[in-house]
Amino acid sequence: MLLTVLMWMPSGAQAQLSEDVPQVTRTYALEHARVVQAPGRVLERATVIVRDGLIAAIGPNVSIPFDAERIAADSLVIYAGFIDGLSHAGIPEPEQPRNQPRPDDPGNPPDEEAGIQPERDVRTLLDPKEKSLATLRNAGFTVAHVVPYGQMLPGTGAVILLAGDDPKALVLKGDASLFAQFTGARRMYPATDMAVMSKLRQLYREAGRRQLMETRYAEDPTGLERPEYDPAHYALFPVLDGEKPVYFHTENALDLHRALDLRQRLGFPLVLTGLSQSFDAVDALKQADVPLLLTLDLPEAPQTPREGQDDAAETDSTETPPTMGPTDEAEELPQAQPPDYNPDLRTRSFEDAEAEKKNLEARQEMTREQYFASAATLHDAGLRFGFTTLDAKPEDVMKNLRKMVEHGLPEDAALAALTTTPAEILGLSASLGTVEPGKMANLVVASGPIFEEDTKVRYVFIDGQKYEPASAPATGRRRPATRN
Amino acid sequence: MKTGFHSLLLSPALLLLASTFAVSVQAQEVERGDVLIQHATVLTVTNGTLNDTDILVQDGKIARIGQGLRAPNGVETLDATGMYVMPGIIDAHSHIAISNVNESTSPVTAHVSVGDVLDPYDIALYRALAGGVTISHVMHGSANVIGGQNETIKHRYGVKDPALLPMDGAPRTIKFALGENPTRVHGRGSNIVPASRMGVEFVIRQAFSEAQRYQEAWDRYEARRQNDARAIPPEYNERLEVIAAILKGEILINCHSYRADEILMLLDVLRDFGVERITFQHVNEGFKIAPELAAFGAGASVFADWWAYKFEVYYSTAYNAAILTRNGVVTSINSDSQELDRHLYHEAAKTQKYGDLSDDEALALITINPARQLGIADRVGSIEMGKDADLAIFNAHPLSVYAVAQKTIVDGVVRFDVQADPDDMRLEVDPETPVETAFLWEGHDDRCMEGTDLLGFFTGQ
Numbered sequence: 055m056l057l058t059v060l061m062w063m064p065s066g067a068q069a070q071l072s073e074d075v076p077q078v079t080r081t082y083a084l085e086h087a088r089v090v091q092a093p094g095r096v097l098e099r100a101t102v103i104v105r106d107g108l109i110a111a112i113g114p115n116v117s118i119p120f121d122a123e124r125i126a127a128d129s130l131v132i133y134a135g136f137i138d139g140l141s142h143a144g145i146p147e148p149e150q151p152r153n154q155p156r157p158d159d160p161g162n163p164p165d166e167e168a169g170i171q172p173e174r175d176v177r178t179l180l181d182p183k184e185k186s187l188a189t190l191r192n193a194g195f196t197v198a199h200v201v202p203y204g205q206m207l208p209g210t211g212a213v214i215l216l217a218g219d220d221p222k223a224l225v226l227k228g229d230a231s232l233f234a235q236f237t238g239a240r241r242m243y244p245a246t247d248m249a250v251m252s253k254l255r256q257l258y259r260e261a262g263r264r265q266l267m268e269t270r271y272a273e274d275p276t277g278l279e280r281p282e283y284d285p286a287h288y289a290l291f292p293v294l295d296g297e298k299p300v301y302f303h304t305e306n307a308l309d310l311h312r313a314l315d316l317r318q319r320l321g322f323p324l325v326l327t328g329l330s331q332s333f334d335a336v337d338a339l340k341q342a343d344v345p346l347l348l349t350l351d352l353p354e355a356p357q358t359p360r361e362g363q364d365d366a367a368e369t370d371s372t373e374t375p376p377t378m379g380p381t382d383e384a385e386e387l388p389q390a391q392p393p394d395y396n397p398d399l400r401t402r403s404f405e406d407a408e409a410e411k412k413n414l415e416a417r418q419e420m421t422r423e424q425y426f427a428s429a430a431t432l433h434d435a436g437l438r439f440g441f442t443t444l445d446a447k448p449e450d451v452m453k454n455l456r457k458m459v460e461h462g463l464p465e466d467a468a469l470a471a472l473t474t475t476p477a478e479i480l481g482l483s484a485s486l487g488t489v490e491p492g493k494m495a496n497l498v499v500a501s502g503p504i505f506e507e508d509t510k511v512r513y514v515f516i517d518g519q520k521y522e523p524a525s526a527p528a529t530g531r532r533r534p535a536t537r538n
Numbered sequence: 539m540k541t542g543f544h545s546l547l548l549s550p551a552l553l554l555l556a557s558t559f560a561v562s563v564q565a566q567e568v569e570r571g572d573v574l575i576q577h578a579t580v581l582t583v584t585n586g587t588l589n590d591t592d593i594l595v596q597d598g599k600i601a602r603i604g605q606g607l608r609a610p611n612g613v614e615t616l617d618a619t620g621m622y623v624m625p626g627i628i629d630a631h632s633h634i635a636i637s638n639v640n641e642s643t644s645p646v647t648a649h650v651s652v653g654d655v656l657d658p659y660d661i662a663l664y665r666a667l668a669g670g671v672t673i674s675h676v677m678h679g680s681a682n683v684i685g686g687q688n689e690t691i692k693h694r695y696g697v698k699d700p701a702l703l704p705m706d707g708a709p710r711t712i713k714f715a716l717g718e719n720p721t722r723v724h725g726r727g728s729n730i731v732p733a734s735r736m737g738v739e740f741v742i743r744q745a746f747s748e749a750q751r752y753q754e755a756w757d758r759y760e761a762r763r764q765n766d767a768r769a770i771p772p773e774y775n776e777r778l779e780v781i782a783a784i785l786k787g788e789i790l791i792n793c794h795s796y797r798a799d800e801i802l803m804l805l806d807v808l809r810d811f812g813v814e815r816i817t818f819q820h821v822n823e824g825f826k827i828a829p830e831l832a833a834f835g836a837g838a839s840v841f842a843d844w845w846a847y848k849f850e851v852y853y854s855t856a857y858n859a860a861i862l863t864r865n866g867v868v869t870s871i872n873s874d875s876q877e878l879d880r881h882l883y884h885e886a887a888k889t890q891k892y893g894d895l896s897d898d899e900a901l902a903l904i905t906i907n908p909a910r911q912l913g914i915a916d917r918v919g920s921i922e923m924g925k926d927a928d929l930a931i932f933n934a935h936p937l938s939v940y941a942v943a944q945k946t947i948v949d950g951v952v953r954f955d956v957q958a959d960p961d962d963m964r965l966e967v968d969p970e971t972p973v974e975t976a977f978l979w980e981g982h983d984d985r986c987m988e989g990t991d992l993l994g995f996f997t998g999q
Contacts, residue, residue, distance in 0.1 A: 354970060
């Protein structure tokens with residue numbers, strides 16, 4: 055009899071390959087939680103029913119299905135699962151080729167060597183075991199728009215779930231975008247940014263001609279030369295038709311201007327990503343009116359050892375008024391003392407070098423603050439944006455988000471950037487981005503309000519499947535997540 | 539969407555029109571100022587020297603030059619008693635304010651342009667302003683035979699949008715390079731043509747011929763299109779588009795060159811292909827062939843006294859600029875350096891010791907002459923009514939060794955003021971690199987060959 059029981063396994067038991075334990079249920083009841091359905095729409099105390107991959111019901115008095123795993127969520131807060139607008143999650147990082155032989159004709163190399171591979175489909179590169187999936191998931195992300203690694207045109211992107219058994223199971227929406235960045239080829243054309251821009255213009259315009267040839271040939275081939283297939287040009291056809299957006303990654307304000315210049319000249323649908331230093335280009339962004347994805351990477355202070363700051367440095371000429379010590383107003387700023395930068399400082403001799411150095415460091419600190427306040431700056435300018443973790447370390451994501459909120463980004467705007475806005479940019483608002491009945495059950499269940507310092511992610515639901523980041527033990531020693 | 543794009547594609551001329559339109563839209567946002575400069579010694583360069591004279595600037599243009607002028611309401615007055623005002627200095631050869639210098643992966647890269655990668659944050663813009671420079675012709679480097687396109691920019695330091703730097707309406711120019719640089723980078727570096735001076739000539743002739751074939755193919759297509767709706771355009775090639783434009787005289791060639799033989803070679807090639815205008819850069823052996831250069835109508839943009847850093851630059855003389863000038867060649871003195879562009883007025887003065895050029899002749903080398911070479915002489919290069927208000931105010935005659943720039947004005951806006959010049963004038967700050975009190979600096983700052991080590995020249999072969 056025992057044998058029969060052991061041999062009977064429900065058919066849906068392929069869920070966890072690493073453990074041969076069949077899954078008991080796909081129904082969950084998260085009881086009495088604070089549910090943030092969307093930015094600004096909160097249910098103080100409600101139960102969320104997850105069933106068959108969807109949010110089945112939400113309410114203070116919903117009936118709990120008989121087969122639900124009940125989770126007491128009294129002190130927990132539920133948000134819609136976060137969406138990463140642009141990432142390499144799930145894609146193994148390729149090894150850097152060493153001792154690459156110099157191409158025979160560096161001015162005209164094969165497209166693949168030069169990093170021109172717009173036809174490369176990210177779906178063929180996915181690996182569900184890749185570590186970055188787990189790390190992002192533990193930060194509360196449930197969906198990501200992923201693109202291949204590469205140089206100027208690494209390939210087309212896809213929207214994926216951040217958990218799955220095999221590559222096919224990950225994909226939500228394939229062939230979603232064309233990824234472009236200002237990364238030149240190594241030791242061959244196009245190496246510089248200006249060459250990358252030139253190559254993009256060349257590809258785009260020639261693709262237009264080839265599309266014309268294809269169309270004419272398909273209508274009536276008589277008398278016409280046969281159009282030759284070229285993967286790089288042909289991959290641009292949907293972009294020419296305005297059906298596939300180009301996600302252009304930028305790392306500073308100049309990149310941003312250059313990407314906008316290309317769009318102005320060529321007219322392709324554009325999503326600007328990265329946007330580091332975008333506080334210098336707010337007007338250009340407003341005029342451009344394109345979807346935006348802001349990086350979750352923030353600059354860090356240099357690692358130099360700091361001497362005691364209590365001794366006042368010998369400043370030159372005019373002295374700035376004494377800085378404010380820790381007061382009640384200090385809760386607006388992460389540190390009590392604003393850096394005292396003197397913009398009119400003139401260094402008269404080598405004896406003042408120390409004072410000049412401190413002044414420059416103060417300005418650098420102010421600049422870092424400017425970067426931290428980037429999100430707030432964009433928000434104050436009326437720009438809506440999602441987030442991208444492309445340049446960010448997944449471990450720093452929550453910390454950086456909190457820093458942005460501390461520096462003026464309203465919490466609702468931050469939440470929108472994590473949920474509703476990227477869902478809209480990716481064209482998936484109907485199924486993602488909010489906690490509403492009928493939508494996909496992608497949820498983040500946190501131990502408290504997500505932007506508070508000590509909040510931890512307790513559970514993440516992806517497509518109705520529960521995942522549990524390993525909680526840090528009270529000893530204070532951090533351990534990596536085990537069962538994911 | 540489809541039809542619209544294709545009709546745009548079918549005529550490259552329309553594409554050019556589109557980019558020209560884009561440029562003029564930005565130009566509307568350029569800041570222009572008003573100011574009245576009083577009681578200065580005005581060095582007009584083209585109309586002699588005027589003592590105790592006022593210049594009224596309105597909306598970025600020189601509105602009036604005269605004595606006893608009065609400022610309209612709200613216009614600031616600058617008292618320039620005892621000071622000298624000259625036209626803003628024009629540096630005809632520079633590599634500042636661009637993120638890339640050389641696309642050194644191919645001997646012919648006419649399609650790239652440094653104008654696509656302008657960097658308004660470059661502090662070198664400000665430092666040059668402190669030396670009276672208001673316009674720089676920022677150029678592609680000299681690694682390639684036919685390099686990329688250049689850009690004529692105004693030193694509007696303070697703007698953060700790169701589109702606000704180019705001087706609107708300035709003619710397009712392109713960089714060529716002869717001699718040791720391209721033969722070393724491509725011949726020795728990649729084992730491809732050119733490896734010798736005769737290879738350089740071949741590369742130019744071949745590129746020009748290809749461009750002629752390209753233009754003919756497009757002309758044939760345009761003709762066919764009138765009668766045949768199914769005509770397919772020939773392959774689009776931006777590189778050949780640009781070279782075809784050179785042959786039509788729409789883009790001015792600026793050619794890095796030293797030796798007399800290679801300069802004469804290029805003049806022969808240009809005659810063969812019907813190109814009528816060229817400015818040679820460096821031209822250290824120009825003194826040997828000054829009459830030939832003048833007969834062709836070629837310009838020369840030279841160093842005051844910089845030579846012997848390569849074999850092809852050995853046979854040189856400090857009298858070069860003077861000899862070229864005396865033989866009727868439109869000559870300018872350039873810097874090709876973000877150090878030298880801070881004292882171009884002294885560089886010009888050297889021609890008074892080496893060649894006995896007059897004050898106006900020497901000043902012309904850094905004002906009206908480079909303006910003529912760049913095709914902007916109707917707008918800048920001298921102090922005349924109606925011209926752009928690009929002015930430099932010095933506390934002594936600029937050709938005097940005691941001269942220090944006091945104020946530099948671009949489009950009527952004071953962009954440098956020695957009285958308001960704190961140490962830290964940066965527009966951007968790297969948030970992560972530690973602030974160092976000392977740093978190691980190797981080599982001189984010649985950017986002409988920057989980017990060429992991509993091909994592993996120093997480690998290969």
